[in-house]
């Protein structure tokens with residue numbers, strides 16, 4: 001296991017280095033009217049369809065062997081007011097049927113208005129959606145029927161899918177947030193779309209994109225295998241309701257790297273069925289931080305394992321490294337490492353909460369719980385805005401096992417007094433210097 005992880009690390013090192021070069025390109029592409037940093041003007045991208053040659057784009061790996069399907073050739077207007085949903089659906093359909101690797105191109109410098117759209121496979125070959133311009137969600141909430149208010153752009157059952165391009169995906173969330181029951185308590189709680197959803201995708205790469213102001217969750221990865229999410233910039237106001245950055249569930253072999261996530265909810269939420277997830281070089285905040293869970297709701301079973309959260313910075317988030325489970329669940333959250341984290345003015349820097357409850361009525365103690373075991377918190381430093389820097393509130397009947405605290409230094413913001421640590425039902429050990437001193441309750 002250890003050696004395969006090391007191998008993974010190596011495999012992902014090379015794209016990381018390449019990224020250092022590309023981030024400036026990404027910024028340039030975002031800021032400009034579609035002119036990319038290599039000087040190639042993609043604003044009026046080659047008017048090709050089906051079989052014609054690919055545009056001379058540095059980002060398209062082997063131009064001669066790819067077919068490019070520009071949405072403009074399928075009737076898209078790109079003026080930000082006409083509905084381009086069908087044009088995208090048609091371009092996708094053609095690309096998906098291509099026997100050769102295909103690129104669906106969203107040209108730069110323009111706005112493509114979309115309603116709910118599902119782009120599904122299986123496709124004949126690999127497909128890349130290259131977003132150079134901006135995809136914008138219809139600002140008219142009536143365009144989302146009650147039949148499906150939970151999705152905006154959905155990719156389903158696609159193998160070898162890449163989404164890239166340096167462009168933007170804008171959920172127009174400002175039109176939805178005031179109607180959230182979290183903002184206006186008089187309103188019923190209704191669902192709002194997730195901007196980008198990936199369901200049952202394998203060998204998925206999502207890279208070099210800006211996702212802004214989603215209606216709710218920005219990106220959700222569900223039932224996917226072998227996923228790379230890299231160089232994503234996800235931004236929404238700290239006050240926007242339920243706007244999680246990246247949500248992952250029932251997926252395995254997932255890498256998330258070099259992302260900047262500023263939202264009103266979890267930076268990343270790692271849910272049931274996630275196995276072998278490696279997160280590195282992610283910057284979070286504002287938002288609620290990195291959370292595993294909540295798990296075990298309604299006495300359900302949870303299985304989460306093999307999670308490494310590495311080299312993450314958190315700015316002013318509610319939580320830093322968090323695991324939360326309900327009373328009464330079953331299953332496990334195990335083999336989890338949070339390491340090399342820097343936290344600035346975080347409210348709950350390190351927290352395991354097995355008494356999590358997000359219900360109108362108290363959840364109460366129950367006999368079972370999701371077992372939390374083999375969790376390492378290592379090389380974590382920074383500042384907190386509350387005294388309780390380390391909190392392990394575990395289940396009485398299923399105590400937390402094998403918790404490691406190693407080289408931790410968490411201080412009060414502005415040096416206002418000292419931090420402390422509380423624990424209940426946690427079996428832990430300490431290595432190196434740990435500040436605050438872990439609780440004396442080793443029950």
Ligand SMILES: *[C@@H]1O[C@H](CO)[C@@H](O)[C@H](O)[C@H]1NC(C)=O
Pocket residue numbers: 031032033034035041
């Ligand atoms: C648009 O692109 C052209 C190059 O094609 C560049 O000269 C110009 O400055 C750009 N305009 C803006 C507003 O970025």
Ligand SMILES: *[C@@H]1O[C@H](CO)[C@@H](O)[C@H](O)[C@H]1NC(C)=O
Pocket residue numbers: 049050073074
């Ligand atoms: C693709 O190009 C061919 C030949 O130039 C043309 O006949 C056809 O209508 C085009 N298809 C689309 C969808 O634009």
Ligand SMILES: *[C@@H]1O[C@H](CO)[C@@H](O)[C@H](O)[C@H]1NC(C)=O
Pocket residue numbers: 297298
């Ligand atoms: C738990 O049950 C409640 C009430 O039946 C329901 O609203 C909620 O969605 C359930 N939660 C999960 C995670 O299934």
Ligand SMILES: *[C@@H]1O[C@H](CO)[C@@H](O)[C@H](O)[C@H]1NC(C)=O
Pocket residue numbers: 272273300301302303
């Ligand atoms: C969580 O995942 C496990 C394993 O995949 C599954 O058995 C269980 O039903 C899932 N729980 C929920 C609430 O979906």
Ligand SMILES: *[C@@H]1O[C@H](CO)[C@@H](O)[C@H](O)[C@H]1NC(C)=O
Pocket residue numbers: 355393422423424
């Ligand atoms: C643990 O959580 C329970 C329920 O929220 C709370 O009553 C208790 O005080 C907590 N224990 C510690 C040590 O924080």
